Amino acid sequence: MLNNLGQDIRNPKNICPANFIDAHDRAMRRIEAKRMKERTENERRWEAERRDRDQRKLLEEKQREDYFKAMKSKFFGLVISDNEITVKVLESIEEYYEEGKAQNICVFGAGYYTKAESLVLSARIGDRIIETVEVDLQTLRVVQCHGKGNLNTPYHDRIVDLVNSNAQLIKARMTA
Incomplete structure (x- = not known):
């Protein structure tokens, strides 16, 4: 001491x-x-x-x-719907986090919000997330579309077709 x-x-x-x-x-x-x-x-x-x-x-x-x-705001507000399924753009990093957490997928963890050539959308029926969709902004085609745990749902083909057939809406936002 x-x-x-x-x-x-x-x-x-x-x-x-x-x-x-x-x-x-x-x-x-x-x-x-x-x-x-x-x-x-x-x-x-x-x-x-x-x-x-x-x-x-x-x-x-x-x-x-x-x-x-700066990268994605031109797509904010974009909604594609067939009257049952609504597909909307994820509009914040927080939404990426919530989507990844709810779906048990890596959309947030893998940093999809930083990818300039990727647009991520959430396919929903009402407020329930059905699948998460990634669109390649160069080809304007769906490159990934999966439900919870990266599994396809019974709505999978319908969601892919809905997004691909409305690619002109995405393209219009790119040139606006």
Whole structure:
């Protein structure tokens, strides 16, 4: 404890005090105070580092969202429907996340929202997601269309046909 407190361990007053118990208790209180001060300083530093990390993360997320909107906003609001099935464009990174979570697919995790030549749509009946659709913006054809867990649903062929037959709606948004 004396070393920890920076005391001279060769000084007889320090190593053999008149009242050893009092000296011991004083040293313990000083060490505890020193430890608490270090802990408080560390917590303050960690909190500042966490705030900096959080701010950087928020800035990165904002930049990703801005980049996404710059690439895909011309498609926002696009809806293709056959009166039962509605296919709509995913309009935010959050929607990619929710779609991936609900469908147990990698549409968010694999970063499809960053792919410039890809447009991702959600095929639904009412509010229920049926399949997630990826369209190649160079060919304007469906390249992937899957339901929960990357399995096809009974609506699969109908959804693919619906999107492919309305490719001109996507093309119109590209040139607008």
